[in-house]
Amino acid sequence: xxNVEQHPSTLSVQEGDxxxxxxxxxxxxxxxxxxxxxxxxxxxxxxxxxxSNVGEKKDQRIAVTLNKTAKHFSLHITETQPEDSAVYxxxxxxHGSGNTGKLIxxxxxxxxxxx
Amino acid sequence: ETxxxxxxxxxxxxxxxxxxxxxxxxSGHNTVSWYQQALGQGPQFIFQYYREExxxxxxxxxxxxxxxxxxxxxxxxxxxLELDDSALYLCASSxxxxxxxxxxxxxxxxLTVV
Numbered sequence: 445x446x447n448v449e450q451h452p453s454t455l456s457v458q459e460g461d462x463x464x465x466x467x468x469x470x471x472x473x474x475x476x477x478x479x480x481x482x483x484x485x486x487x488x489x490x491x492x493x494x495x496s497n498v499g500e501k502k503d504q505r506i507a508v509t510l511n512k513t514a515k516h517f518s519l520h521i522t523e524t525q526p527e528d529s530a531v532y533x534x535x536x537x538x539h540g541s542g543n544t545g546k547l548i549x550x551x552x553x554x555x556x557x558x559x
Numbered sequence: 560e561t562x563x564x565x566x567x568x569x570x571x572x573x574x575x576x577x578x579x580x581x582x583x584x585x586s587g588h589n590t591v592s593w594y595q596q597a598l599g600q601g602p603q604f605i606f607q608y609y610r611e612e613x614x615x616x617x618x619x620x621x622x623x624x625x626x627x628x629x630x631x632x633x634x635x636x637x638x639x640l641e642l643d644d645s646a647l648y649l650c651a652s653s654x655x656x657x658x659x660x661x662x663x664x665x666x667x668x669x670l671t672v673v
Contacts, residue, residue, distance in 0.1 A: 450601075478661060487563070487649050487664030488602065533601050544615025545592055545653055545662065549601030 446471040446538045450550025458558050463524055465553045467534035468516040476537040477517050478547070479508060483530045491532075492519070524557045531555070561586055563665035565650050571671045572640050580635040580668045582650030589654065591633040592662065593625060596647040608633055637670075645672045 447470040457463050469477075475496035480488035494501045494508045494517065501508050507520040521528055531554050535547040564583045572578050584591050590609045594602035604617035608627035622638040631652070637644055647669050651662035 448601075480664075485666065487651075487666045488662075489664070490661045493661055535601075538604075544607045545590065546604045546607065546615055546617065547602075547662070549603070552599070552601050 445540050446474055446536055446548040448534060448536050448548045448550045450534050450553060452553060453551065454554045454556070456556045456558065457524055459524060459526060461524055463519075463521045463528070463555055463557075465519045465532055465534070465555070466516060467518070467536075467550050468514075469536045469548075470515070471536070471539055472512070472515060473539040474536045475539065477508070477510060478535050479519050480533045480535065480549075481530045482533065482552075488533060521555075524555075526557050526559050529555055529557045563588075563650055563652050563663050565648075565665040565668050567668060568666070569669045569671075571673060574640055574642060574672055576640050577636065577638045578640060578670060580637075580648050580650075580670070582633045582635070582652075582665060584631045584633070584650075584652035585663045587654055588652035588663065589631050590652060591627055591631065592651045592653070593633070593635045594649040594651065594664075595619075596649055596667070598646070602649055605635070640672045642672050645670060 450467045478493035481491045482488045505522045510517040531552045534550040538546040566581045592607040593605040596602040607615040611627045624636045627633045647667040649667045650665045
């Protein structure tokens with residue numbers, strides 16, 4: 445089955461700097477890769493997603509890139525702000541689970557943005 | 560448009576007991592999935608319900624079961640609770656079965672088994 449590895453586990457940046465979180469996946473058939481932000485006491489919130497027929501997607505300060513050959517995808521946050529501080533999870537749809545929405549999540553990255 | 564709501568928010572149970580967690584899906588969403596999130600880990604897929612039937616299951620034993628109702632709300636039942644069942648249980652709804660359109664997660668139920 446699918447396996448997703450996420451790095452780094454913690455990331456500390458200065459306000460205004462960029463942050464990059466990287467994930468690798470094992471199943472080359474996987475075709476959908478969402479990123480979630482989870483704040484303390486809340487459920488994960490979808491912030492951006494990408495499908496395998498696209499190499500890059502941007503939404504204001506957030507971008508995701510996908511390299512299908514290397515089986516890795518990355519989240520880029522530019523001009524970070526203190527409110528970006530949270531735990532970020534990457535995920536991949538488990539193609540082997542048929543027509544279900546089963547997502548395999550990475551272990552999470554705790555991002556701290558220092559003012 | 561209301562989001563996904565889960566109840567209760569917190570729960571303490573004793574080992575061996577049974578528990579029922581509830582989820583109301585977001586308006587317009589007909590698919591509900593349940594995930595278990597242990598402390599410091601990413602969520603793990605338990606199962607998904609579509610048209611009131613389970614149509615996908617993760618690596619969880621049969622003592623984890625669920626229901627989906629005609630209004631698309633859902634319940635997660637766990638029998639014979641074990642200490643390792645202590646976790647945040649997340650419900651997620653989507654408008655399509657395959658989750659290509661993104662899940663909407665609830666805030667979860669924090670279950671503590673003592």
